[in-house]
Amino acid sequence: MVGFFKRFRNDSLAMSVSFFLGMVILLAILAPLIAPYDPTAQNIIAKFQGPSLAHWFGTDQLGRDVFSRILYGGRVTILISLLTMVVTILIGTILGVLAGYFRGWVDDVIMRICDIMLSFPSEVLILAIVGIMGTGLTNIMVAMVIAKWAWYVRMIRAIVISFMDSNYIRFAKVAGCSTGHIIRKHLMVGAIGEIAVLATLDTATIILNISALSFLGLGVQPPTAEWGMMLNEAKNVMITNPGQMLAPGMAIFLVVAAFNFLGDSIQEALNPKINKGLKGQRYSLYQALFGREKMVTE
Amino acid sequence: MKQYIVKRLLWTIPILIGISFFAFILINLSPSDPAEVAIRVNEITPTAENVAQMREQLGLDDPFMTRYLSWLGNALQGDFGNSYVNNKPVAEEIAKALPPTLYLSLVSLLIIVVVSVAVGVLCAVKEDSFTDQIMRGIVFVGTAIPGFWAGILLMWLFAVKLKWLPTSGMMTPAAVILPAVTLALGYISTYVRLIRNNMIQNKRENYVLYGRVRGLSEKTITRHIFKNSLQTSLTALGMSIPKLIAGTVVIENIFAWPGIGRLCVTAIFNRDFPMIQAYVLIMAVLFVFCNLFVDLGSVWIDPRRREA
Amino acid sequence: MSILLEVRNLSVTDQRDQDEIIHDVSFSVAQNSCLGIVGESGSGKSMITRALLGITNPWLKSRGSARFIGPGKETELLNQDQQTMRLIRGKQIAMILQDAMSAFDPIAKIGDQMAETFIENQALTRKQSLLLAKDALALMNIYDPQQVLKKYPHQLSGGMLQRCMIATALAMEPELIIADEPTTALDSINQGQVVAEFKLIREKMGTALIFISHDLGVVKQLSDQLLVMKDGAAVEYGEADLVFKNPQHPYTKYLIDTRLALTESFRKAMRKGGQRDETVRS
Secondary structure, eight states, X not given: OHHHHHHHHHOHHHHHHHHHHHHHHHHHHHHHHHOSSOTTOOOGGGTTOOSOSSSTTOBOTTSOBHHHHHHHHHIIIIIHHHHHXXXXXXXHHXXXXXXXXXXXXXXXXXXXXXXXXXXXXXXHHHXXXXXXXXXXXXXXXXXXXXHHHHHHHHHHHHHHHHHHTSHHHHHHHHTTOXXXXXXXXXXXXXXXXXXXXXXXXXXXXXXXXXXXXXXXXXXXXXXSOOHHHHHHHHHXXXXXXXGGGHHHHHHHHHHHHHHHHHHHHHHHHHSOOSOOTTTOOSOOHHHHHHOOOOOOOO | OHHHHHHHHHHHHHHHHHHHHHHHHHHHTOSSOHHHHHHHHTTOOOOHHHHHHHHHHHTTTSOHHHHHHHHHHHHHTTOOOBOTTTOOBHHHHHHHHHHHHHHHHHHHHHHHHHHHHHHXXXXXXXXXXXXXXXXXXXXXXXXXXXXXXXXXXHIIIIIIISOOSOSSSSSSGGGGHHHHHHHHHHHHHHHHHHHHHHHHHHHTSHHHHHHXXXXXXXXXXXXXXXXXXXXXXXXXXXXXXXHHHHTHHHHHHHHTOOSHHHHHHHHHHTTOHHHHHHHHHHHHHHHHHHHHHHHHHHHHHOHHHHHO | OOEEEEEEEEEEEETTTTEEEEEEEEEEEETTOEEEEEEOTTSSHHHHHHHHHTOSOTXXXXXXXXXXXXXXXXXXXXXXXXXXXXXXXXXXXXXXXXXXXXXXXXXXXXXXXXXXXXXXXXXXXXXXXXXXXXXXXXXXXXXXXXXXXXXXXXXSOHHHHHHHHHHHHHHTOOSEEEEESTTTTSOHHHHHHHHHHHHHHHHHHOOEEEEEESOHHHHHHHOSEEEEEETTEEEEEEEHHHHHHSOOSHHHHHHHHHHHHHHHHHHHHHHHTTOOOTTOOO
8 A cells, every 4th residue: 555655656647637637626626716707797799809818718608707617617517526436335335244244145135236226328327217206417427427326336346356365364364353453444544555456447427427417518507607518508609609619628528538548557557567678767647648557437 | 159059149138038028117207197188189179988988998997907917928920019190000110211220320320330440540649649630629629519400510511501402302313412511510519539549559569669570561561550450440330320220319300310319309299109118119129139239240340359 | 518608797686676686697508418506585586587588577777698509500699689589599599497387378288388489489370389389298207188288287297387387398399498397396205306307417418407496406416516505606516426426615514414404314215214205315
């Protein structure tokens, strides 16, 4: 574990990405304090203005300040995504640890339920749940948790099982440590790294999903600002003002890329690769940028 | 192998039953009353009488099992009820919309396979070279770009600015290009990586060393590596075919493609429950059968698993 | 007897950390003779042969000289271009690997894999190659070679696959065969068979042999010369009989004594059990 933090700190690119994400999250939380304008304040006369000192990113089709909308949109997209991820991971971890640690009938029951849940493609489930419950942000959150929890349980169970096989857990059991103690002190400490990788990579997916659903009009409703929704509005004015497509798309792309990169970095810091190849140096900026291996998550 | 096939086929049945059950329950979880929705959608004000009438018409007051079994029975005969929106049989609408989606998915799949294999093999053969690193950089970028953003950007570039391709619809054969490419983009990244990593892993295998030692040409050795890595990649590819079909939703929406994705989204906006229900059921069944097919296929390809 | 392979001051360095894996090794192999290379795991025995054949990892650099005196011409093996090496590999110098099960492509039939060696090295047609493969297997006393050709690697035993490898090597009629721990992955019965086969090969075909092993007993039965490796350097080199009778270097002494001790305790155990196993001779 200690080695992990040291390696991570040495990875300058990973640190910069973490810093970037930290800033993004901070901006999202502080949006109401920072944003220069009210994101829903319309000013038709001032519509479609290009970037200027008054409006850093220009204005949209209703004269609203794009920069403020991006800030508020980030608030929605990122914070909701993080919340969704946390809830899903919580459910996944609890059930995954139960299934993986205790095995037996507990494991069987949980896995059977997961099997049935997993036999639905997740997109279909999300659409179905949104269809039933109606549109809106809370509903898509619930839909995404319901759609993904089974997958998490499977993954975390697999991680737990791989740790159960390790000698130090066996030793702890033999030495008579209580179940709670083993789970908290030994299992989780080891597994938390891998779970963190899952969490970061999945946050990226959730962000994409939420913005996609909002893009379709199934998520937030106007006039709330949200990056996917902004892209939808931009699409409608594509022919006359294609520039509107840039800011929200770029925002989603950068944040998703950052989360992906972070997940990869955490994975690398957990398991430093032994095979370094011919060029040899560990983390030149160039190699770090193009040398990432992403865990194939599905 | 035979035992495995039989076991697998038998296991499909309870899964299908479970799916149908779940799809049915799904509708009944709705917070709103389907009868009320059905009336509202047709722009009639719901009153106590016509709601009650609608409930009877839709058979909503019958006990659960009766409703489930009658629904299931109808479904197996291809009758999924009528759409709340236009009162036409849902099965008809889906039958009209399914072929365009399958066509789009197929073209996408073709693009994915061709590009992934070409780039993946190239990167694996020239491991760690400049080409490899550039490609992997592009791949990394590709995984982060939201599909719908890429879609509208491409649409703007090729349809609006350059006017080479149509913006929407299915009118001309060329109309499938933009949606198919956009759809493929999301998956190409994953598969290039998969094939490349697979091949590189295989490159380190002992049989590659032995091939070199025997004096085989690099071409022959690469052929062996490729065939081996194809196996695992094929399985992963097959598993995502149903995902591909389901994932057409956003693309169809952007490009106004008349497929089931667009049908589903419209149904959601209109709270058209029978349609949503049928969509879920059909997609889940498709999913199960695709997985079955791919599962059996992957066992058959690998001679090592054929016996076991 | 003329020299077939002359190695002078062979050194192999890992360029990533400048670690010298093989340090200044020299030896020679005469025609129709057998050089045994022994040492512990990690002593560099296999690395030498990989360097000779030019199939080391790209970050390893070889220095020194390795002259291979083939029929009619002489070739420097180290740092040679791949095209030339490819012509030599398989045809003039054949190699047999340690783990036969993983040496073959798991999804191709054995017959096809053996045949492609012949097709590529000798420009035979597929039909001719398959016939050659069948004959080669028959030469190794394999019963029903036609059936074996049709099988996949996982359907055959380790010993059988090892014999297929040897058959492939022999069918090319090379000047030199390098056998990299061919018996290590086998059980003792198969081991005995393989060693016997090598003895036959030496007698009948007069091919030169480099035999790598950590098993002194096996090496003793086959070798004319002996090279002892430790930590990448050659600690002893000379005629096998002399080295075994009178080892100069303390490490060689240690190896031989340990082996003797093993055999002795085995003998004792056998004697205690009331049986005398005559075949176990040091």
